[in-house]
Amino acid sequence: MNYCKDLRKVVKGKIVLDEPLKGHTTFRIGGPAKVWVEPYDVEDLKNILKFVKKNKISFFVIGEGSNLLVKDEGFNGIVIKLSSDYFNKIKSNNTCIIAGGGVKLSKLIDFAKRHSLGGCEFLSGIPGSIGGALAMNAGTRINSVINNQYQSIGDLVKEVEVIDFNGNRKILKARQLKFAYRSSNLLKYIILFAKLNLKPRARAEIENEITDYLSYRKRTQDSNWRNAGCVFKNPLSPSDKLLSAGYLIDACGLKKHRMGGAVVSSKHANFIINDKNAKARDVTNLIKYIKKVVKDEFDVELALELKIV
Numbered sequence: 001m002n003y004c005k006d007l008r009k010v011v012k013g014k015i016v017l018d019e020p021l022k023g024h025t026t027f028r029i030g031g032p033a034k035v036w037v038e039p040y041d042v043e044d045l046k047n048i049l050k051f052v053k054k055n056k057i058s059f060f061v062i063g064e065g066s067n068l069l070v071k072d073e074g075f076n077g078i079v080i081k082l083s084s085d086y087f088n089k090i091k092s093n094n095t096c097i098i099a100g101g102g103v104k105l106s107k108l109i110d111f112a113k114r115h116s117l118g119g120c121e122f123l124s125g126i127p128g129s130i131g132g133a134l135a136m137n138a139g140t141r142i143n144s145v146i147n148n149q150y151q152s153i154g155d156l157v158k159e160v161e162v163i164d165f166n167g168n169r170k171i172l173k174a175r176q177l178k179f180a181y182r183s184s185n186l187l188k189y190i191i192l193f194a195k196l197n198l199k200p201r202a203r204a205e206i207e208n209e210i211t212d213y214l215s216y217r218k219r220t221q222d223s224n225w226r227n228a229g230c231v232f233k234n235p236l237s238p239s240d241k242l243l244s245a246g247y248l249i250d251a252c253g254l255k256k257h258r259m260g261g262a263v264v265s266s267k268h269a270n271f272i273i274n275d276k277n278a279k280a281r282d283v284t285n286l287i288k289y290i291k292k293v294v295k296d297e298f299d300v301e302l303a304l305e306l307k308i309v
Contacts, residue, residue, distance in 0.1 A: 030070025118201025154179025
């Protein structure tokens, strides 16, 4: 079906045919999207959602392309990118920051620092957008070198403005949101704006903590972002404590294990690196192998944090 012509009648924003998706992911892997759309504003987005529903077209919203593996054949549908100014607004209101779903986490952190608002420093070095981070409840260990406590972006949320796949806008208060480890109840929505509750903090303290987090990531993770971050969720032990997927993979001797152009990181075993122009099938084959070895060795079933489309 050639639906691009009809789509152009209802969308003001950018539309591109056969857009290579490898250039839009941190993995730098994957085939093209049949149609790539950048809605101009929320009305554009509503029209796109109405169009895909009417024509029964597959779609997904892409953020900064982290935690994403696109198949070699690409995506036979519409990929939506919230890249316009409308979805990238950011402002402060006392101790709150209101940011569009398309805002990069790095922009959020810098904006908070310039306004002497602390609380989101733990997101430093995570290459994602507000929308993607909220949907997956992105987070990290707090002061990882000192303790094993987790903090996630869901801890900061006061409210979120969303649009469902039928085009209905609504505001969800914190009490209506369900955040868990690497998941939320926001996956059935597109995130338009989020209000995050921060706290006044000296800029120098914020800068020092950002530096600590970035230094920690540099020491423990590959700074080469031809990867998608953690591939697997940390599994639960029988006593409901989080185990380290990276530790389990490392304990199986799988660091540097390779399939085609995909290789397990030598720094962090829960990272797979696109070392030599890897194909998506190299990555998926390596994922299957890692899961089998960990299951055989520890009787632990690893679940994907990585999204495959």
